[in-house]
Amino acid sequence: MRYWEVPFGKEKPKTPIGEIHILKERCKGCGFCVEYCPKDVLEMSDEFNSKGYHPPKIVNGEACVNCGLCETICPEFSIWCTLKEEVALEN
Secondary structure, three states, rough: OOOOOOOOHHHEEEEEEEEEEEOOOOOOEEEEEEEEOOOEEEEEEEEEOOOOOOOOOOOHHOOOOOOOHHHOOOOOOOOOEEEEEEEEEOO
């Protein structure tokens, strides 16, 4: 008999999975979102927007945990995250 199957009556924590949205025409190419992303989801693209800047592109979208750091640090408000789903952690 397992007494601690659910410790202290709590269920296992779930990992949020985020979906990133980028307004490429609003981006000024500062790179803050790429530099400070804790999961390395973004990288600077080789393409230009209409202003002549390199906007970020999503390279590892499934690693996004919807922390919101990219949208908090963006000075142009050109990137944001939405919660796609939550997945239960495995032991």
